[in-house]
Amino acid sequence: MPIAIPVNSQITDAVTQSNVKVIAEGPAMAMGSIFQTMAHSTSVLYENAVSSSQQQNTMSQAASNQGVMQIYSLDTTATASATEKVAQGGVADNLTSLLSVMNAFSNQ
Numbered sequence: 001m002p003i004a005i006p007v008n009s010q011i012t013d014a015v016t017q018s019n020v021k022v023i024a025e026g027p028a029m030a031m032g033s034i035f036q037t038m039a040h041s042t043s044v045l046y047e048n049a050v051s052s053s054q055q056q057n058t059m060s061q062a063a064s065n066q067g068v069m070q071i072y073s074l075d076t077t078a079t080a081s082a083t084e085k086v087a088q089g090g091v092a093d094n095l096t097s098l099l100s101v102m103n104a105f106s107n108q
Helices: 009-073 078-086 091-107
Strands: none
Touching: none
16 A cells, blocks of 8 residues: 655645646637637538539530530531421410410319
8 A cells, every 4th residue: 555645735735726726627618619610611611612612603604615616517408497397386286285274264
């Protein structure tokens, strides 16, 4: 069994105070760490949003460029003919369907 050696009371007070200080600062340090983690997570969120926006802008510019290239590569007469066919296709069917729906509602 070890022999008890008397220790100066100032030394025991200093050790006790330092232990109490560490224990007392624990919650504040934990909250500081949580706040720092939240700030970092938020900044990563905004970085990802900016990156996504930049990529979407690049893709829209590329799509617009492809559309312009296709418009300039087509023959004007063929384009006009195809546009007219698309514009006229199904107009009568659409109007007939609309008329039948309107009649169904007016009969009720």
